[in-house]
Amino acid sequence: MSTVEFREVSKRFKNVEALRGASFKISDKTVTAFLGPNGAGKTTSMKLIMGFLKPNRGEVLVWGEEPWRNEDIRGRIGFMPEKPVYPVDIAVEDLLNHLAMLRRISRTDLRRIVRLVGLEKMVEMKIGALSRGYIQRVGIAQSLLGDPELLVLDEPTANLDPAARRGIIDLLKVLNKELGVSMVISSHIIPELQEVSNYAVFIDKGVILDYGYLEDLWRKYETEAAFHIEATDVNALGKILIEKPYIRSVKRLNGVLEVSIDPGHYRSFESLLMEMGHLVKSYSFKTTSLGDLYERVVRGRS
Amino acid sequence: MRGLSGVDLRRVHEHVAFMANRKLLSYSIAIIIANIISALFLIFFFYAGPASSIWSSIPLGFSIFIYKILISIQASRVGRELNTGEVQIYLAHTLTRTEYLLSALLVVGITPALVLVATYLTFLAIAAPLSYDVGSQLPYLFAELMMHATIVMALAIGGHENAASIVGVMLALFIGAIMGIPLFLLILFGSNKPAFYVAYAATLLVAMATPLTYRFTYSTIISSPLHSPATLPDPLLVLLLSTAAFIILWMVFFIRFKRRDL
Numbered sequence: 377m378s379t380v381e382f383r384e385v386s387k388r389f390k391n392v393e394a395l396r397g398a399s400f401k402i403s404d405k406t407v408t409a410f411l412g413p414n415g416a417g418k419t420t421s422m423k424l425i426m427g428f429l430k431p432n433r434g435e436v437l438v439w440g441e442e443p444w445r446n447e448d449i450r451g452r453i454g455f456m457p458e459k460p461v462y463p464v465d466i467a468v469e470d471l472l473n474h475l476a477m478l479r480r481i482s483r484t485d486l487r488r489i490v491r492l493v494g495l496e497k498m499v500e501m502k503i504g505a506l507s508r509g510y511i512q513r514v515g516i517a518q519s520l521l522g523d524p525e526l527l528v529l530d531e532p533t534a535n536l537d538p539a540a541r542r543g544i545i546d547l548l549k550v551l552n553k554e555l556g557v558s559m560v561i562s563s564h565i566i567p568e569l570q571e572v573s574n575y576a577v578f579i580d581k582g583v584i585l586d587y588g589y590l591e592d593l594w595r596k597y598e599t600e601a602a603f604h605i606e607a608t609d610v611n612a613l614g615k616i617l618i619e620k621p622y623i624r625s626v627k628r629l630n631g632v633l634e635v636s637i638d639p640g641h642y643r644s645f646e647s648l649l650m651e652m653g654h655l656v657k658s659y660s661f662k663t664t665s666l667g668d669l670y671e672r673v674v675r676g677r678s
Numbered sequence: 679m680r681g682l683s684g685v686d687l688r689r690v691h692e693h694v695a696f697m698a699n700r701k702l703l704s705y706s707i708a709i710i711i712a713n714i715i716s717a718l719f720l721i722f723f724f725y726a727g728p729a730s731s732i733w734s735s736i737p738l739g740f741s742i743f744i745y746k747i748l749i750s751i752q753a754s755r756v757g758r759e760l761n762t763g764e765v766q767i768y769l770a771h772t773l774t775r776t777e778y779l780l781s782a783l784l785v786v787g788i789t790p791a792l793v794l795v796a797t798y799l800t801f802l803a804i805a806a807p808l809s810y811d812v813g814s815q816l817p818y819l820f821a822e823l824m825m826h827a828t829i830v831m832a833l834a835i836g837g838h839e840n841a842a843s844i845v846g847v848m849l850a851l852f853i854g855a856i857m858g859i860p861l862f863l864l865i866l867f868g869s870n871k872p873a874f875y876v877a878y879a880a881t882l883l884v885a886m887a888t889p890l891t892y893r894f895t896y897s898t899i900i901s902s903p904l905h906s907p908a909t910l911p912d913p914l915l916v917l918l919l920s921t922a923a924f925i926i927l928w929m930v931f932f933i934r935f936k937r938r939d940l
Binding site for chain 1: 689692693696700762763764766767768769770771772773774775937939940
């Protein structure tokens with residue numbers, strides 16, 4: 377079963393059609409980059425996942441249930457809204473304590489989360505006195521309460537300076553590594569999600585352009601990409617590969633080979649790797665640019 | 679602890695405490711001012727002549743005004759939570775829509791209304807325990823504050839946070855004048871049947887929004903030679919209709935809020 381599924385979903389706000397027959401699936405245990413320009417329908421989709429909005433047409437399913445009908449679903453999701461909507465007149469710890477009490481979470485678990493997101497020194501400050509970067513951390517902290525199975529993060533790096541953005545992306549990487557939680561992260565800044573995501577949904581003007589595992593999308597759109605190969609004999613494999621005409625470069629990185637190849641030769645290269653199974657322990661596929669993939673998806677639709 | 683309709687009363691209690699704590703100062707100011715005014719009137723007028731109800735009606739009028747302002751401010755704050763999206767934070771943490779609105783109803787309407795009723799119950803128990811005239815005001819008082827809360831919350835839930843506070847203050851200030859218009863027409867058109875029915879319906883509608891004020895106005899009019907009391911809506915009928923109206927309206931709010939976009 378998919379974690380999230382949209383079936384022909386349309387959502388209209390007065391004269392604006394935010395989503396137009398959107399259909400996509402998000403698989404379990406993925407970190408999904410929900411990508412599109414401003415006004416594409418990302419926030420509407422996030423709110424539909426949370427059940428804050430009711431679709432005008434179609435169905436939104438989260439673990440097979442409609443979230444606007446079954447409110448218990450929200451207990452399994454951690455949500456960080458796009459805008460910093462937290463009450464500014466109270467201290468960080470007062471807000472987090474209240475939210476923890478709603479979820480029946482112990483003070484110990486709350487302290488663990490506060491430490492994890494690096495808010496220990498800020499808990500007594502009023503939310504209104506925090507910088508944007510720390511407000512985003514409050515957002516992430518509250519979304520982690522109750523060990524959710526799915527994190528829905530709406531523009532977690534919006535309006536942040538580059539250093540703060542870097543901090544949030546690093547934090548998301550840590551969360552993914554330590555908690556292994558599924559995530560749906562929306563952003564209009566495409567390259568920054570490249571480091572954390574393995575699944576993507578592309579949206580523009582309320583229409584889903586494409587979705588799927590990044591590996592599949594890179595192959596489908598033949599974007600420039602690289603293979604990371606673990607080999608029993610790195611030097612021997614490197615010598616064989618460099619002879620192939622479609623291979624652009626072979627680099628050795630910490631005992632792993634990074635092989636860059638021409639788009640359009642992925643399948644033949646993968647066949648070659650299968651033939652050399654005695655030398656290849658494992659391999660993975662990495663794009664060189666999520667932005668490039670986005671461009672190709674958009675061009676493919678237009 | 680799940681109650682009726684799957685409402686978790688523990689969560690409601692948590693959220694009510696959180697909401698009320700954030701406005702503790704305005705609650706405290708309202709309670710202190712209302713109690714001081716009531717105490718002063720009790721000291722100066724009750725002991726001067728306990729037969730007169732001046733010691734209760736004037737401070738009660740002040741207290742109602744103060745509490746209506748408090749209710750309007752609280753409703754406006756709920757409107758702001760809905761407009762800014764702050765409500766999403768609470769709903770994301772397992773609070774259901776019904777629990778959120780129930781918390782708002784308790785903080786905005788029921789708690790202030792019960793605090794004022796309880797305050798006057800204490801005064802009455804000490805000063806005039808056997809006075810039916812004074813004691814019977816309390817249900818009217820509760821209904822008046824609940825109707826005020828209902829009107830301003832209708833605006834707040836609709837996302838009109840500023841209108842909730844402005845209309846709330848205007849109603850608190852000018853309800854007597856607003857009521858005077860249909861009442862005047864009612865008395866004027868007493869013998870003209872179509873105009874009388876319109877004026878009667880308008881008077882009933884305004885009276886339902888403010889049953890205690892209407893009760894006071896009604897008793898003033900019938901004790902004067904202006905008009906036969908038979909043509910005016912009965913205050914008890916007004917109280918019953920008012921109570922039924924705010925209960926029905928809140929049920930509508932709950933049903934509509936379940937499907938509202940947030």
